[in-house]
Amino acid sequence: MNALRSNAAIWRWPAVLAAVTVAGxxxxxxxxxxxxxxxxxxxxxxxxxxxxxxxxxxxxxx
Amino acid sequence: MTRSALRRWxxxxxxxxxxxxxxxxxxxxxxxxLVFRDELNDLLDDALPYASVPAGxxxxxxxxxxxxxxxxxxxxxxxxxxxxxxxxxxxxxxxxSWEQFRANRRAIHSIRFDAHTxxxxxQTKPFNQDGMTFPNLMLQIHRDxxxxxxxxxxxxxxxxxxxxxxxxxIAVYGPFMRKLDFGTVRADRSRRLKWLDLHNMIGVVxxxxxxxxxxxxxxxxxxxxxxxxxxxxDVRAMLDTMRRQPTAATSELSSPQAAxxxxxxxxxxxxxxxxxxPGSPFGSPYHYVVWTKGKEPLTxxxxxxxxxxxxxxxxxxxxxxxxxxxxxxxSRPLHFGDYGGTPLKVIWLLLDLATILVLGSGxxxxxxxxxxxxxxxxxxxxxSGQAAE
Numbered sequence: 135m136n137a138l139r140s141n142a143a144i145w146r147w148p149a150v151l152a153a154v155t156v157a158g159x160x161x162x163x164x165x166x167x168x169x170x171x172x173x174x175x176x177x178x179x180x181x182x183x184x185x186x187x188x189x190x191x192x193x194x195x196x
Numbered sequence: 197m198t199r200s201a202l203r204r205w206x207x208x209x210x211x212x213x214x215x216x217x218x219x220x221x222x223x224x225x226x227x228x229x230l231v232f233r234d235e236l237n238d239l240l241d242d243a244l245p246y247a248s249v250p251a252g253x254x255x256x257x258x259x260x261x262x263x264x265x266x267x268x269x270x271x272x273x274x275x276x277x278x279x280x281x282x283x284x285x286x287x288x289x290x291x292x293s294w295e296q297f298r299a300n301r302r303a304i305h306s307i308r309f310d311a312h313t314x315x316x317x318x319q320t321k322p323f324n325q326d327g328m329t330f331p332n333l334m335l336q337i338h339r340d341x342x343x344x345x346x347x348x349x350x351x352x353x354x355x356x357x358x359x360x361x362x363x364x365x366i367a368v369y370g371p372f373m374r375k376l377d378f379g380t381v382r383a384d385r386s387r388r389l390k391w392l393d394l395h396n397m398i399g400v401v402x403x404x405x406x407x408x409x410x411x412x413x414x415x416x417x418x419x420x421x422x423x424x425x426x427x428x429x430d431v432r433a434m435l436d437t438m439r440r441q442p443t444a445a446t447s448e449l450s451s452p453q454a455a456x457x458x459x460x461x462x463x464x465x466x467x468x469x470x471x472x473x474p475g476s477p478f479g480s481p482y483h484y485v486v487w488t489k490g491k492e493p494l495t496x497x498x499x500x501x502x503x504x505x506x507x508x509x510x511x512x513x514x515x516x517x518x519x520x521x522x523x524x525x526x527s528r529p530l531h532f533g534d535y536g537g538t539p540l541k542v543i544w545l546l547l548d549l550a551t552i553l554v555l556g557s558g559x560x561x562x563x564x565x566x567x568x569x570x571x572x573x574x575x576x577x578x579x580s581g582q583a584a585e
Binding site for chain 1: 374379400405526529530539
């Protein structure tokens with residue numbers, strides 16, 4: 135727990151989330167129909183779910 | 197990162213955030229209802245419903261609706277006609293005169309027709325005399341804080357400062373997380389520590405979205421000067437080569453419906469949506485300007501004006517749009533989130549609320565900083581960071 139993290143460890147998840155967000159934004163912009171739209175909703179819901187999970191899982195621990 | 201570099205990034209993050217936070221909170225609060233602007237406008241719309249007609253009923257000629265509008269308001273000038281490609285509606289915009297329109301761009305009123313029957317569905321007062329609807333009020337605050345061009349430029353600067361605050365936030369995030377796992381929220385110690393962790397977690401998770409909306413916000417706020425630049429360079433150069441006889445009187449104008457059809461026939465891959473009449477400050481003294489857009493998902497965001505001779509009715513030219521206006525056109529959907537159905541709008545709203553949390557918690561962290569200065573905090577972090585390297 136107290137070991138110091140490397141840059142790779144610190145940035146792994148933020149980088150994945152940024153890539154997922156950009157993919158979601160452009161999937162709706164360039165696709166605009168059917169499956170591309172659904173894909174964009176799913177991708178862009180990921181950051182929201184991560185926020186909810188990080189926040190709520192800490193509250194439950196208390 | 198060296199201790200002094202981290203210190204500098206901390207100061208950049210602190211000051212850029214302090215400069216833009218209050219304005220950004222106003223933008224987030226007014227931006228939330230704007231995501232649902234179309235739905236709100238539909239809800240507040242008191243127009244008559246469309247007549248139900250058999251499938252395949254053709255739309256009426258624009259000429260007929262232009263005549264009907266002139267009969268309703270004799271002596272007034274037609275500014276432009278909009279034909280909705282998705283709904284059976286045609287809207288005619290009128291003003292007392294071109295002089296009055298040049299003096300005040302909002303001194304126009306509109307008549308909405310049922311495109312199948314020609315029935316008047318709704319008429320507005322001149323926009324500068326009409327009471328403001330809730331979505332328009334939000335839009336005006338969001339766009340210029342009621343301060344016109346000065347307000348637009350001010351908000352462009354604030355959005356740019358916001359982008360710098362995000363970038364400097366990225367720079368200080370790494371040292372903060374040396375001893376913590378991703379997404380850690382220490383809710384069991386102090387309230388301040390909990391909100392510090394939430395600020396970092398929500399901030400880094402929404403990073404890409406906030407950067408995109410912030411950067412496209414800067415571009416959107418520059419639309420007035422960008423359009424003016426285009427008109428004073430490319431458009432003026434084009435019109436200068438066509439300078440010639442005095443402009444046509446209203447009675448000499450060729451048919452606007454024919455202008456629309458000429459463009460449609462010449463450019464089958466485009467959809468013609470509106471016709472701006474000759475004399476407009478946004479057009480030409482000698483031509484109809486027919487606005488067209490593409491049919492593909494992305495090209496439907498890209499508009500191209502086409503000139504049609506307002507006397508002979510002949511096709512003249514497609515006006516090339518410069519790269520900076522193309523960038524502006526692509527920036528609009530990416531800023532407003534209105535390009536992927538209702539679920540995308542809901543996501544946009546929730547990400548907007550998440551941004552409000554980041555801004556609010558940042559403000560709280562600064563207000564509750566107590567005796568320990570942010571510089572000391574940076575030093576402490578720098579030490580732990582150095583130990584890691």
